[in-house]
Amino acid sequence: MAAVNESYDKTGDLDDIEMNSMGAARKKEDIGRYSYEEALDLTGHGKYNLGLLMACFMVITAMGIDIFGLGIIVTAATCDLGMGLAEIGVLSSMPFAGIIVMSYPWGYLSDTRGRKLVLMWAMCGSFLSSVFSSFAPNWQMLAAFRFISSALSSAAESATYALLGECCAARLRARYMLLVTSALMITPTIYYVWGYLIMKLDFSFQFLAIVYRPWRLLTQVMALPLGLGALMLYFYSESPKFLANVGRNEESIDVLKRIYVKNGGDEKDFPVKEIYLLDGSTEEVGEFSLRSLWTQIAPLFKPPLLTRTILLYYLTFVIYIANNSFAIILPTIFNVFFTSYATSAADASFCDLFALSNSTTVDETETQVQDASVCTDTINDLTILAGCVHGLSFFVLNALISQCAHKRKAMTIVIMVIAAAAAVGLNNLQQPIAGLALFYVYLTTAMVFGVVSSYFVDLFPTSYRGMVACVGMMVARLSAFFGTNIVSRAMTDHCHETMYGAAGLVISGAVAASFLPADTNVFPN
Template sequence: MGIDNKSYVKSDEDLEMYDKGQIAKAVDKTFGYEEALDLTGHGKYNYGLLFACFMIIIAMGIDIFGLGIIATAATCDLGMTIKEIGILSSMPFAGIIVMSYPWGYLSDTRGRKLVLMCAMCGSFVSATLSSFAPNWQVLATLRFASSAMSSAAESATYALLGECCNSRSRARYMLLMTSALMLTPTLYYIWGYFITKLDFSIPFLGIVFRPWRLLTLVMALPLGLGALLLYFFSESPKFLANIGRNEEAVEALKRIYVGNGGKLEKFPVKDIYLEEGSKDTVGEFSLRSLWSQIAPLFKPPLLWRTLLLYYLTFVIYIANNSFAIILPTILNVFFTSYATSSAGMGFCDLFKMTVSNNVTVVEELSREGSMCQGSIEDNTIWAGCAHGLSFFVLNALISQCARRRKVLSITILLVAAVAAFAIDNTGEPLSGLILFYIFLTTAMVFGVVSSYFVDLYPTSYRGMVACLGMMVARLSSFAGTNLVSSNMSEHCSVTLYGAAGLVISGAVTAALLPADTLSKFH
C-alpha cells in the first residue's frame, strides 16, 4: 500500500538527496516499485551503472561495426577477394539476427546482468581468438560468434539501466546510451589509423602477427572491460521482483540507495510490489516457454504498440543504416567525382558520372594499390571521425529534450525527409552532401525507440520486445544496404526520394505513439 509522504518529517539529507524532501520516513511499509526506486535517489550508483552500460554499448558497436576496418587492413594478409570481404563483413548482422531472440528470452527469464556478463565475456574470448585466425573463413566464423554474443547488449543494457534509475532520469539515460553508438566510429577509426601505420611482422603459432591482428586485439578489450565493470553492480531489482525474489530486490534497492549516498538504516522500503504484477517463478527452458515470451507481444493489449514500434524501427534503421554502413564508399565516390565535376551538377550527377566513366570504387582503389595496403586511408579516417563525433555531440544535446521524445521523433524524421528530398535538387554537390548528413540524423531516433521498449511493456517482456526489435532493425539494414548499394549509382535520385517517403511514413507512425507524459507501462 502507498504512503502519504507529507505525514513524515524530513531531514536535511533527505531534502538534498530526494528532490526537496518528497520521501516518506517509513519503517515497515510496502511500496510500489517505481515509488521505491524513486526513494533510492539519483547519484553515484546511477552514474557508475550508466558508465558501465555505456562501455558495453561502445564495446558492442566496435565489435560489430569495426569489422570493416579489420577486413580492409587484413585483405592482403588473408588473400581475400571483394566477394570474400563482403561475406566477412556480413557476419555481424548474421550473428545478431540468429541470437536476438535467445538473448531476449534469457534476459527476461534469467536476468539482465547475468546475460550481459556471460555474453560480453564470451564475445571477448571469440574476438580475441579472431586476431589469430589463419584464414578469412576462421576469422568470419569467430566474428560471427563474437557479434552473436555481444548483440545481447542491444536490449539487456537498456532494460538494466532503465530499471535501475528513477523515472525522471530514465528517458535521458536511454538517449545518452545511443550517444555511445555514435562515438564508436571515432574510436575504431582512430585506432585503425595509428595501429595500421605500424610496420612489423612476427611469426607466431603458424601465422604472421601483423598490425591488423594487434588492432583486432585492441578492439576486443572493451568487451572484457565492460563485463568487468558490470561485476560491481547489482541485478535489476525489478527483474528480481518480477520473478518473486522480493527480498533480493529490496537488497538491490538498498545497494542503490547506499551507492547514491544514503544511510542504510534510513532506507524505508521493507517490501515492494509491481504495479503490473509479477511472474512469481522462472520456468524451465522449452519451446513452449519461448513462445510464451513472444506471443503476448502480438496480442491485445500489446499488439498495437508492438506494430507501431516495430514499423518505426524498420523505417529508421533501413533509412539510416542502409546509407551509413556504406558511407565511406559514398564519400569516396563523391570526392573523387567532385574534383572533376562541372558547374550545374547535382549530388546524384556525381554518381552517374562515376558510372559513365566506367570507374568503380573497387577499380579506383585497385589502380592506386589501396586494396593491398595494411593501412587505412587518411580521408576515410577524417570522414569517419567527423561523422561519429558530430553525431555524438548532437545526440547528447538532444538527450536534454528527452521529456519531449514524441515531438522530438516527429521533428527529426520530418527534417530528415525534407533533407532527403532536397539533396539532389540544390544544383550544387557540396550543399547536397550537407543535406545528406542531415538526412542521416534519423539515427537520433534510435534511443527514443529503445526508451519506448522499456516504458511501454511489462517487465516480463521488455528484453524480448527489444531483442525482436533488433532483429527487425538488422534485417531491414541488411536488405536496405544491398538495395541502396546496387541502386545508388544509376538510380540515386529515386533511391533518395524513396528513402524520404519512407521516413515521412515513420513520422506519421511516431505521431500515433502515446503522449510524452506517459512514462511507464499502463
Template sequence: MTSNPGAKLNSRRESSNKNVYSLSSNGYDDKVYTYGEAINLAGNGRYSFGLLATLSVCTLAMGVDMFGFSVVVNGCTCDFNLNISQTSVLLSMPFVGPIVMAYPWGYISDTRGRRRSLLIAMWISFAVSTASAFSPNWVVMAVLKFVSTSFCSCAQSASYTLLGESCSEKARDSYMLIMTSVLDFSLAAYVAVAYFILNMDFSYDMGALTFTPWRLLALALALPLGIGAFGTHFFYESPKFLVNVQRHDEALECLRKIWRRNNGKGDKYPVKRIILNEEGNERRKDASLVQSLWEQIVPLFKPPLLWRSIMLYFFTAVIFSTNNSFFIWFPYLAEKFTAGMNSSAASHETGLCNMIVSNNNDTSEAIECTSTMQISLVWSSLAQGVSFVLIMLVITKLAYRKKALMIIIMTFSGLASMGAALIRDNLTSFIMFFGLLTNELCIGIIYTYFVDLYPTSYRGMAACIGVMVARASALSGVNLLGAYIMTHCSAMFYTCGGLMLVAAAVSFLLPPDVRKK
C-alpha cells in the first residue's frame, strides 16, 4: 500500500533529464514547468516594461552610432579636407566592423550570456566612440569607428535575444516590434541633433586639435551607448540561458526577482523545477575552443536547422541590402529632391529619378565646403521616423500574425519601390520612396523568428550571423547604390522592388502563425 507514492516518484525522476531542476518537498517532487510556463508566470509588469525601454535605448544607440556617423563625416569634411575616396572609406567602417565581429559575439552570447556580452559591448563602444570625437585625422577616426561599431553591433542580436527570453510569450512579439519602432526613429534622432549642433558657430584651439561643432556632435551621438550600458546593469541575465547552461539556481532566482518586480500574483513564485523542452541543445563540455566554435555554427547549416537558416538569412540580406543602402543615402536624396522642388522646373512632373539626376548634374553654382545642415532634411527625417513609429505601433496589435505581416509589408515595399521609378508626379514618387523603406518594419519580425525557430544553445549565434549577413548586404548595397544611382536610377529601384517581391513569395514558406494565449 505504501509503494505507490515511491513508484510514482521514481518514475518521474527517471523521466527527467539534465535540463530539469529538481527540489523535493515533504517527500514529493514539485510540479515540473516548461520554460514558457515559467516565464509566463513571472508576469508582465514593471520589470518587462523597464527591460523593453532599456534595450530599446541600446538598439537606438547602435543605430545612432552606426548610421549617425554619416552626419559626423559630413561635419568633418572641411576640417579634414576629405575627398570622395576618403569619405567612402569612412562611411564603410560602420558596416565592416560588425561583419568582422559577428561570429565572436554569437559565441560569447551563447556561452557567456546575453547580458554579459551586451554590457561588454556597450561600455567599450561608448568609450571608443567618445574617443573618436578627438581624432586628429580621418585615418584615426576610421579605425576608432571600426572598433566602436564592432562592439555596439552586438546590441542588435543580444538585445532581441535577451528581451525575447525574458518576457512573457504573449507580450514577446509586440515587444520585438516596439523595439524595432524605436530603431526606426534613429534617422530622425541623429539628424535633428546634428541640425542644431552643426549649425553652431564656435571653434576652440586645444593645441593638438581644434574643437569644432562636429566633435561635439560625435560626443552627443556616443552618449546613448553609455546610457544603454548603465541601464542594463539594473536587469538580469536571461533565465533561459541560465537553465540551458545548467545554472538552475541562478535561473530560478532571476525568475523570482522578475516576478517580484512585475508585481507577480500570489504569495510567492510557484516554480521550483524547469525543463526547456527543446531539442538541439546538446554540447560537449570537454571540447577545445576551436572545436567549440566549430560546433557552435555547424548545426545552423545542417538539418533540421538548415532550411530555417537559408530562409531567415535570405530575408535578412534582402531587407538590409535594400533598406540600409537607401537609408544611408536618404539625406543626399532628400536634399536633391528638395532642390528640385524649389527650382524653376518644379512645375514639370518628372519623377524622383529625373529630379535626382538633373540636380546632381547642375553645376551652375559654385561649390563651397560647408558643414551645416538644411532644415528640410530635418523635416523629412522626422516625417519618416514618426510615420514608421505610428505604423509599427499599429501593427503590434497583429504581432502574432508574423507570417502575414511579412508577406504584406514586403509586397507593399516592393511595389512602392517600382512605383518610385514609374510614377511621374514628383511628390507621389517621393512618397513611394518612403514606402520602399517600410521593409525595415520586418526587422523585428525576423529577430522574433530567430528567437522562435532556434534552440537556446544556438540562438545567439544564429542572430549574430544574421547581423553579419545584414551588414555585409548593407555594405554591398551602399556601394552599388552609390555607383549606379546617378546612371541607372530607375533600374536600381526596379531591382530592389523585384528582390522584395521574391522575398514576399518566399514568406509563404514560413511556419504558420500561432496565436499565443
C-alpha cells in the first residue's frame, strides 16, 4: 500500500528495513505500526473467521425465518384466528412495516454504538417478541408482536454484514458476504419442513385465554434460531475496525490479537502495536440527538458519496421489489398454482392458472373462516415440496456463485438479464410446469442481494457503513411493502402485465449495474 511505503528511503541502510505482511518495506521506527487492512491480514484466516461466519449465518437465517416464515404461520392460523383476505394482507405486511420503521435507528446505532452490541440486543428482543406472538389471542395481537419482532430482527441485515466484513481479510470479504446471503436462500426449506412436520400434528387444548394448536408450536420453534444466533455471537468480539474508528485503538488491537491467536498464532508473535485507518480520522461517539442522526446520514447524500448512494439504492430498490414482492406470498402462489393445475387444461399458461383460481380461492377461504369447526391447520404437500426445492436449489446456486465473487459486476448483470428473460418467457409458454420453472429462474434475482451488500461494505467509509446499509434496507422494504400489495392484488387478474413490468424493472437494474466499479477496481475506501 502506498500509504505504508511513504517513509521508505531507498538510500537508507538495509539493516533499518524489514518487510511487512504485504511484501512492502518499512523502516524500523514504523515497525509495529500498520494500516487496519494490513493488521487484519496479519491475523490470518482460521477458526475465528469460520466461527464468526457460522454465527452470522445463523443470525441471517433467523432473520429470514422470522420475516418470511410468517407466510407459513398466516396460512396455518387463518381459520383459527378467523382471518379473511383483508386481514391476511395486513398481517403479511407487518414484517416489512417493522423493518421500515427501524432501519434508520439500527443504522445509527450500528455506526455509533457497535455492530455486535446492536445484534445482541436486537436478536434477544426479537426472540422474546416472536415467542409472545405464539400466544396471541387474535390476529391483531399477532400482527403487533410480529411487527415488533421483525423491527428488531431487521438489525441483522446491515450490522451482520458490517461485522463480518470488518473481521475478515479483503481477499475473502466478497465471498463471505455471498456465503452469508446464502442463508436467506435456505430459510424457505427450513420453515417449510418445520411447517410440514408440525402441522401434521393434531392437538388442541385450552391454555389461559387461548386454544393451543399446532401453529402456535410452529411459531415458537421458528423463534429458536433468533435466540441461538444471539448466543453464538456472545462468543465473538466487537468489530475491531469499529473500535478503531471511534478512537478505541487499544481495544481494537486486543481484538485483532484475539483473532490472530484463535486462528492459530502465538500471542507473543503478533507484531501490531498501533493501527491507523486509511478512510478517515477516528470519531468519538457523541450523545444521541436529532442533530447527530442528521450528521450520520447527511454525508451519504453529498459528494463524493452521493453517486454511490444513488446507484446502490436504486439497485436495492429493483432487486427487492422484483424479488421480495413475490417471496413473501410464495406459499400462496404455490398453493394457487398446484390447486388450479389439477383441474386446468394442459395448454394453460402459468398466468392462466391464477386467473382461473380467483373465484375458487376466495370462496374456499371465506368458507373456512365462517366455520371454525373445520379448522385442520394443514399445508398442501406440493406447496411444501415446491418450497423445499426453491430453498435448497437457491442455497446451492448461491454457494456456487460465491466462488465467482471476484466477478461481482459481471455476475450481477448476467443474473438480472437472465431473470428478466425468464419473466418474459413464462408469459409466452402454454405449458404451466415450464412456466413454473421459469418463475424459479426469475426468482434468482435474490442472488444479487449479497453482491449489493458487499458493495455497501467496500464503497463506503467505516463511519457510514451501518447507516448506508440500514437505510438501504429501508429502501428495500419500502419497495417490497408496496410491491407485495400490488403483486398480491394483480397476480390473479393481471398476471401477464405484472410479469412484463417485473422484467422491465429488472432490465433497468442491469443497466444501472453497468455503472458499478470494475471488478478489479473498487472506489477508494
